[in-house]
Amino acid sequence: MADAPAPEQTATPDQPANRSAPALRDIKQVSDGWIKKYELTYTMPDGSPYTYEAVSRKGLDAYRKELERAGTGTQQADAICIVPRTADDELVLIREFRYPLNSWCIAFPAGLIEEGEDLRECLERELYEETGYGFHLIDGKPKFHPLPQSGYSSTGLSEESVQVVFAFVKKEREPKPEPSEFIEVFTLPIADVPSFLEHNTTPIGTRCQLILESFARDARNELQRCR
Structure with missing residues (x-):
């Protein structure tokens, strides 16, 4: 009698089907x-x-x-990407000259986490340096929400991981970028995000593009409900 075939392995959300790997x-x-x-x-x-x-x-x-x-659950973020939102339902974005692109690029404020910094310290420092915005206090406390885990920037090239953090902010001062950083700060009403994505021609980071698309879908759904 022929041996019964081995049961087919199936992938689950947290485990690959084939455990063989380099x-x-x-x-x-x-x-x-x-x-x-x-x-x-x-x-x-x-x-x-x-x-x-x-x-x-x-x-x-x-x-x-x-x-x-890597993959053990002890991942530590190398950098943060901040999604700042004002009390007027505007997103704070930047146009930054990116040397590898030789071009301006649309992005959310971001930066490397310095040695000894916790997430809040890095968040506050990068906000001030790149945008001049600080925390919008609600009930006397800063309101920010990091995603459950950091994500990798370019898995085919580097192990760099970035923690995305959503934060409520308000303008407090003028930004103070590094001398080599050329940054323009602008705000974008969430209701205008779909139009912005449709008409923007400036290079845009993938992470920024996908986050904006999530806001755009919410804005489109809200318009649909109003009809």
């Missing part, structure tokens, strides 16, 4: 600088070697630790 064997740093390039050597499920090129801001030891803990 195994990391070695990490070699091949260039230094603010951005570092690495060669990652893997053993494929069939036993063959495979080399992949990646980049990181981390040094070799920190990068190795990050890759070893």
